[in-house]
Amino acid sequence: MKFKQILTSALLVSALAGTSAHADITLRHALLGTELDMSFAKKGGDTPAFKEFMKEGRNPYNTDKAAIEQGESLYMTGCSGCHGHEAEGKLGPGLADDYWTxxxxxxxxxxxxxxxxxxxxxxxxxxxxxxxxEMLKIMAWIRSIYTGNPKKAKWLKK
Ligand code: HEC
Structure with a gap:
């Protein structure tokens, strides 16, 4: 390939990467390892925070007080019945400590x-x-009540 051709194709590749909706991380099912089908996602969740999360897999809401408060009330409607009001565990395991299945x-x-x-x-x-x-907000609230060993809190590490 001539230099000019290489340059053109390199530009083309970077242009495609810039415009495509393709995410930088690949989400997989925790048990099966198969790629998660994001077409099941409910409408309204593709916010700037979610787009940011899809780049490196880090939740931008972890440091956002308003989002954490919303996450708490979402947790109370959808998760507390099984995981307890303080995420202490009930039908499902406790979520605020550093023991994870x-x-x-x-x-x-x-x-x-x-x-x-x-x-x-x-x-x-x-x-x-x-x-x-909403899932990111719920996660941020659960992180905010973490009682485990700070060394195990990998989400805090750069
Ligand atoms: C119907 C009951 C039920 C509801 C509702 C529910 N969970 Fe669970 N959850 C469970 C059970 C049971 C497990 C254990 C499953 C397993 O070990 O595979 C679990 C496991 C988990 C785990 C893995 C914990 C670990 O130690 O690895 C997380 C995280 C979790 N749930 C978060 C949530 C959140 C957040 C919500 C709300 C959006 C939620 N769950 C809603 C019952 C529930």
Whole structure:
């Protein structure tokens, strides 16, 4: 290939990358490892915060007080019945400590994957009840009440 051709194709590739809706991270089902089908997502969740999350798998709401408050009330409607009002555990495990059945929960990406895609038994896919933006808010609230070892809080690490 001539230099000019290489340059043209390189420009073309970067132009395509810039315009495509393709995300930088790939979300997978926590148990099956298969790629999550985001076409199941409820409308309204494709917010700037969710787009940001899809770049590196980090939840921008973790430091957002208003989002954390909204996450708390969403949690009370959709999760507290099984996980307890303080996420202390009930039918489902406690969520505020650093013991996780799925160790990937220590990262925001892993946490989101369990929420969107579900896990075993009664932990069904949460896309039925919440859009992706709401899931990030719920996650941020759960992070905010974390009682575990700070060293295990991988979502805080750069
Ligand atoms: C119908 C009951 C039920 C509801 C509603 C529910 N969960 Fe669960 N959840 C469970 C059960 C049971 C498990 C254990 C499943 C497993 O081990 O695979 C679980 C597992 C989890 C886990 C994995 C915990 C770990 O230790 O790895 C997370 C995180 C979680 N749920 C978060 C949520 C959030 C957030 C919501 C609300 C959006 C929610 N769940 C709604 C029952 C529920």
């Amino acid at each position: 799925y160790p990937s929960i220590a990262t925001d990406q892993g946490f989101f994957e369990v929420l969107f895609g579900g896990a075993n038994g009664m932990m069904g896919p949460q896309y039925v009840n919440f859009n992706t933006d």
